[in-house]
Amino acid sequence: xxxxxxxxxxxxxxxxxxxxxxxxxxxxxxxxxxxxxxxxxxxxxxxxxxxxxxxxxxxxxxxxxxxxxxxxxxxxxxxxxxxxxxxxxxxxxxxxxxxxxxxxxxxxxxxxxxxxxxxxxxxxxxxxxxxxxxxxxxxxxxxxxxxxxxxxxxxxxxxxxxxxxxxxxxxxxxxxxxxxxxxxxxxxxxxxxxxxxxxxxxxxxxxxxxxxxxxxxxxxxxxxxxxxxxxxxxxxxxxxxxxxxxxxxxxxxxxxxxxxxxxxxxxxxxxxxxxxxxxxxxxxxxxxxxxxxxxxxxxxxxxxxxxxxxxxxxxxxxxxxxxxxxxxxxxxxxxxxxxxxxxxxxxxxxxxxxxxxxxxxxxxxxxxxxxxxxxxxxxxxxxxxxxxxxxxxxxxxxxxxxxxxxxxxxxxxxxxxxxxxxxxxxxxxxxxxxxxxxxxxxxxxxxxxxxxxxxxxxxxxxxxxxxxxxxxxxxxxxxxxxxxxxxxxxxxxxxxxxxxxxxxxx
Amino acid sequence: xxxxxxxxxxxxxxxxxxxxxxxxxxxxxxxxxxxxxxxxxxxxxxxxxxxxxxxxxxxxxxxxxxxxxxxxxxxxxxxxxxxxxxxxxxxxxxxxxxxxxxxxxxxxxxxxxxxxxxxxxxxxxxxxxxxxxxxxxxxxxxxxxxxxxxxxxxxxxxxxxxxxxxxxxxxxxxxxxxxxxxxxxxxxxxxxxxxxxxxxxxxxxxxxxxxxxxxxxxxxxxxxxxxxxxxxxxxxxxxxxxxxxxxxxxxxxxxxxxxxxxxxxxxxxxxxxxxxxxxxxxx
Numbered sequence: 001x002x003x004x005x006x007x008x009x010x011x012x013x014x015x016x017x018x019x020x021x022x023x024x025x026x027x028x029x030x031x032x033x034x035x036x037x038x039x040x041x042x043x044x045x046x047x048x049x050x051x052x053x054x055x056x057x058x059x060x061x062x063x064x065x066x067x068x069x070x071x072x073x074x075x076x077x078x079x080x081x082x083x084x085x086x087x088x089x090x091x092x093x094x095x096x097x098x099x100x101x102x103x104x105x106x107x108x109x110x111x112x113x114x115x116x117x118x119x120x121x122x123x124x125x126x127x128x129x130x131x132x133x134x135x136x137x138x139x140x141x142x143x144x145x146x147x148x149x150x151x152x153x154x155x156x157x158x159x160x161x162x163x164x165x166x167x168x169x170x171x172x173x174x175x176x177x178x179x180x181x182x183x184x185x186x187x188x189x190x191x192x193x194x195x196x197x198x199x200x201x202x203x204x205x206x207x208x209x210x211x212x213x214x215x216x217x218x219x220x221x222x223x224x225x226x227x228x229x230x231x232x233x234x235x236x237x238x239x240x241x242x243x244x245x246x247x248x249x250x251x252x253x254x255x256x257x258x259x260x261x262x263x264x265x266x267x268x269x270x271x272x273x274x275x276x277x278x279x280x281x282x283x284x285x286x287x288x289x290x291x292x293x294x295x296x297x298x299x300x301x302x303x304x305x306x307x308x309x310x311x312x313x314x315x316x317x318x319x320x321x322x323x324x325x326x327x328x329x330x331x332x333x334x335x336x337x338x339x340x341x342x343x344x345x346x347x348x349x350x351x352x353x354x355x356x357x358x359x360x361x362x363x364x365x366x367x368x369x370x371x372x373x374x375x376x377x378x379x380x381x382x383x384x385x386x387x388x389x390x391x392x393x394x395x396x397x398x399x400x401x402x403x404x405x406x407x408x409x410x411x412x413x414x415x416x417x418x419x420x421x422x423x424x425x426x427x428x429x430x431x432x433x434x435x436x437x438x439x440x441x442x443x444x445x446x447x448x449x450x451x452x453x454x455x456x457x458x459x460x461x462x463x464x465x466x467x468x469x470x471x472x473x474x475x476x477x478x479x480x481x482x483x484x485x486x487x488x489x490x491x492x493x494x495x496x497x498x499x500x501x502x503x504x505x506x
Numbered sequence: 507x508x509x510x511x512x513x514x515x516x517x518x519x520x521x522x523x524x525x526x527x528x529x530x531x532x533x534x535x536x537x538x539x540x541x542x543x544x545x546x547x548x549x550x551x552x553x554x555x556x557x558x559x560x561x562x563x564x565x566x567x568x569x570x571x572x573x574x575x576x577x578x579x580x581x582x583x584x585x586x587x588x589x590x591x592x593x594x595x596x597x598x599x600x601x602x603x604x605x606x607x608x609x610x611x612x613x614x615x616x617x618x619x620x621x622x623x624x625x626x627x628x629x630x631x632x633x634x635x636x637x638x639x640x641x642x643x644x645x646x647x648x649x650x651x652x653x654x655x656x657x658x659x660x661x662x663x664x665x666x667x668x669x670x671x672x673x674x675x676x677x678x679x680x681x682x683x684x685x686x687x688x689x690x691x692x693x694x695x696x697x698x699x700x701x702x703x704x705x706x707x708x709x710x711x712x713x714x715x716x717x718x719x720x721x722x723x724x725x726x727x728x729x730x731x732x733x734x735x736x737x738x739x740x741x742x743x744x745x746x747x748x749x750x751x752x753x754x755x756x757x758x759x760x761x762x763x764x765x766x767x768x769x770x771x772x773x774x775x776x777x778x779x780x781x782x783x784x785x786x787x788x789x
Contacts, residue, residue, distance in 0.1 A: 095568045105564055162572075264540050271540060275547050282551060289564030295572040303575070393591040399599045403738065406711020408718040411631070413601035417591045418631040451775055471720035474775040478717075 041228055045259035046266045047251075049235030054128070056273035057121035058227075063274045064114035065220065067281070068152075069213070071107040079159070081205035083198050083297075086161035090293045105285035108160075111153055113281050115311050118149055126345075127362060129354025130233035132242045136346035138226040141219055143343045148216050150311065155208035157309050161201060162293035167306030169196055169204075171316070178328045231255065232266075236354035243351055303389040313380030314373045320385060384433035391431040392420040398428035405482065412479025415472055419464075427483075435461060442484035446491045450477045576637075576644050581654030584647055588635060597659055598737035602631070603729065608661035609742055610733050613672045619652045629723035670732050670743055670754050673725060688763025691756045695745060704764070709740065714767040717775075727761045 018026060029035050078097060080089040093100035122142070125131055131139035154172070158165050169191075176190055177183040184194070192199025234254055260266055291309070295301055308316050322330055353359055388395075397413050405413065416422060416438075424434035431437075445453060454473055457463035468476065484490050578584055586595075594600030598607070623643070626634035635641035636648060643651070692704065701707035704714040712718065722730075731752065734742040744751040752760075 091571070094566050095571065101564070101566050102562075267540070271543060275543075278547060278551060286562045286564050289562075289566055293572075296574060298574075301575065390587060391591070393589065394587045396590050396595045397592070397601045399594075402594075402599050402601055404710060406706070407713055407722075408711055408715050410601055411718060411721045414592055414631045417601055418633055422591070469720070469772075470774040471717035471772040474717035474772070475721055477775055 042263040043261040046232045046262045047234040050232045051266045059270040060277045061117045068110045083201045104290035108291045109284040127356040131346045133350045141223045158204040163295040163304040164306045166297035238355040238358045314376035317376040317380035387423040388432035391422040395430040409479045412475040415476045442481045442490040446493045604737045606659045611660035684759045684762035685766045688759035691760045716769040716772045719768045720772045
């Protein structure tokens, strides 16, 4: 069927007699003419200095994206995007379906790797000045790819429809609801109603599986097209300034003098690194396994500590720490403003020095951003945002606080448990951390202050005057005044220099 | 050629450039090597994926999966999550009565325990745990707890002897005879530790404190006399070495005497009324 003349179109040209496969390839290529169109593109020359291990993170991100597509398609064969069945289908995937857990682990770690590699890629591009003239559009498209990847991460977290997903969605909807005038409409559009209900998951499934990936594919194609057409950034040298007048000429001269074909030479290190990323990814998935699903997404199960996935922790912590009066303004305005500043970067810093070695401002910016994000992420992981709802019944009173107590004090210790004081106040290092630990509360508050605090509350602490009988307050305070170290006396009233009238009597 | 060699950043690139210059290897061969490399990666990836069928460390353990609180069936988990807060991690030395107490499980019947857990005990801090009463446990879980905790803590059967009745219903209020007999029993059997008036002695604190008595029911007092708090050093109704066990009647009488110290409505704990001389001197 195939004529031997067509063999000349096989990439690189065949040496020797072509096998059966080679002939098939030649037959196809004779009609598709791929080697004419695509091979020259792949083999276009790039600066030899760019064939560096610093230039591999973009392709590694692309590899993760492709893997996400493959594992995502596999998962969608089993996953049921309905609020009633999603959790059960995740359980099935994780515990029953052979290799289902591994697919979930690959998809989860793939998303982690993708976000991480993309972040490194952005930082590298920033440090190497690759966003400068004439690669402004590549940078702008990259910024939107970053945004879309985060959108994939958020919607993907919703696909893992468990307690974290439920409350994460609740936080997202609460933020959307803050938009002036249109808040309710946005929430309605996002959730398919005013609350997280049957349609919500369908909407996010559509976003996660159709809309965002389609946009990603289109923009990835555009990004790659720009990389091919504008050319890979050369290794930046201090003193080699970018000017709109001379840069293109200099670049073409550099490629002509000291270039090499992208395929097969330039792509070499990309492939090596991609292989390493793949091994690391499979290892993480095999050793660390998938994430969740944790508890059922049932809002009546309150004993949960919902946290977003890693990349949203800084945002989560920042929003939690904002003072109430600036919440709406910063939540709605700060992310778009920061994003626009990032997008516009090549337009206010499009020429001049590229090398990180002579751009201290770049270092200050990157270090500041990452220290801030790291600190916020740490706070997001460590901070006890919510009470420990089962502390009252699950964390025993420390034994040393039971021994040697009077009957009334023991009743007080019982009230600390049964009235759920422990949910917010720790004893002996166990319990909630919304309020201060009570281990040495008697050294801070006199008996009178304790009575007032319990009855009237203060700041975040509710007033319990209506919820406790007089005798119960008496017992509770009788117990609390015993909570001080043996070598440290209880607090004394500044006016009377005594422990309080009734305390003295007891 | 010379400038190219000088510009190449690494030795490897230099070698590669030199090789290319010398032999001019056809790009096609290397392209095939790359294709083979990619294929190798895909095959290795697939092999690893298939290896996932067998137990890898990342495979989630079905036993560790999250289950709804209402589906928990392990008695020890139920105890740790719902009871340990007050009754102690090991069933003793908690703020509330110890349950790791063989005598308790011999005196109290399953139906009684089930009722206490289901509805709580009015007049004490024991809350209702049944879902039907606003708690968090299903009836099945409560049954599991009752039988499971009995199995855990009942211990060896006691010799066949007259155990006191756990509950006798509430005694008629103001039974002066019982109160007087109870005072005598208290003086004989309790005063050594709790003081002649019940306001404390070797054992710290008052038993007749109006606030304390407002927070414990007669049944709770009766349980305290019958079972003591052996984890904190208070003996049960059988008393110390060489003492005769309290009879059912004596237990009721002591409870009546303690109960007679109750006041109608205990006041809020006192806060100091600071004397303000200037104000007091005003007419």
